[in-house]
Amino acid sequence: MHHPLELFVKKRFIKKMTACALGLNMIVAAGASGVSAAETPPLNRPAIQVGSVSGQPGDEVDVDVSIHGNSGLAGIDIVIEFDPAQVTPLSISEGILSPLVSNLDDAQVTIENYITATWVNASNITDNGVLYTIKFKIQDSADPGGSALKLTHNIVSEEYTKLDFEPIEGIVTVASKILYGDINGDGRVETKDLILLLQYLAGWKVNLTPDQKEVADVYYDGALNTLDAIKLAQFLAEWVGIRLGPNDVASTSTTTPLPTAAPTPEATVTTSSTTTGGDVSSNPVFLVETMEGFVFDDDADSGELVIWAPHGGISQMVELRPTGDGYFYLVFLRSGKVIETIFVESSMSTPITVGGFTGDELQQWKLEDVPGWDGWYNVVNRGSGLLLDVLDAEYKDGTPLQAFVPTASDAQMFGFIPAGVDALPPDIHPPAMNADD
Helix, strand or coil, X not given: CCCHHHHHHHHHHHCCHHHHHHHHXXXXXXXXXXXXCCCCCXXXXXXXXXXXXXXXXXXXXXXXXXXXXXXXXXXXXXXXXXXXXXXXXXXXXXXXXXXXXXXXXCCCCCCCCEEEXXXXXEEEECCCEEEEEEEEXXXXXXXXXXXXXXXEEEEECCCCCECCCEEECEEEEECCXXXXXXXXXXXXXXXXXXXXHHHHHCXXXXXXXXXXXXXXXXCCCCCCCHHHHHHHHHHHCCCCCCCCCCXXXXXXXXXXXXXXXXXXXXXXXXXXXXXXXXXXXXCCEEEEEECCCCEEEECCCCCEEEEECCCCCHHHCEEEEECCCCCEEEEECCCCCEEEECCCCCCCEEEEEEECCCCCHHHCEEEEEECCEEEEEEEEECCCCCEEEEHHHCCCCCCEEEEECCCCCHHHCEEEEECCCCCCCCCCCCCCCCCCC
């Protein structure tokens, strides 16, 4: 059975390939892909945040360590743990903290897998921004994928009081040296690569080598299909946040800063009656739970939105940032990326990814009460009108989510649990819901 999106794209892209190719030549910006650092979103709560960056083996990258919501501190100790098989720290440069003392400054100290930074002052400072910047080199032998920069800290005031700042870890994403999308092997990702892929999918006498098939799998699901064609077309058209393959490689369009999480009266979500907590204005960070107890997870390697058994890590923490007119951006704390979908005319379903903030309606979601199920919501996309949906209602680690037409099933019902809650509510297994209910 063909996926609805696959049927649609075959009809519109493959059967009319000549017209598509002519149109793409007019609207697509051709060019090689480039590496970009993840945008650090503004926060309005006390937090120490390690930035997220990306690059290829051998690259040097700068990671900012920032402070948000500072109401006054006089001393700070920060330890950042890294994977020496993936990255090597080279240097540290001061930001708003000076003088800063770090083990990176002592040539006689062998840095194994952590970096320290200490600063003290006689009186409180209230500055916010970049505390300092660490320059890393990505190892030549680094494996593609995400490598965590784990954070611990101790912060005190001039009154010797320990202060509570949320630790937000960073990610160094190691991009593959394979240039995904360069199907014809000329060193560039261009319209003619998309045409070659469409010809192959349409059954033309086009023979792709194993290497060509690997770089053509830009959707990175182990298969060649029309999802690869859509993603490659979006990348060529310079859609913001579109990445090819496992790489954290985005188009050259600029990234708009995320809005802050200023509460609005209409942007209030009441949590499930089985949890404690409040609404978005008092508890802006949530675990987003399915009816079978799995929660949303930011898959840094694939860029997909998946479900996973809850483990309490920040890759499962989602901040709801209101648009001001009843919708929300759903932002992962670990990466600062936003849950989004694409729009395909007349399609019953579209894939869900996480990407850089654009402000587009395809990144805006509305929470609608499920009748008869207090505390459970349908999550509706503003741009497409489709609902977040657990693919094939398959509740297991790693199952992706999709945007799908309303089905009145429990695969489209979600609860919002304040991230500070120690335990998730007991499993709830509702009976199947009828579309007429």
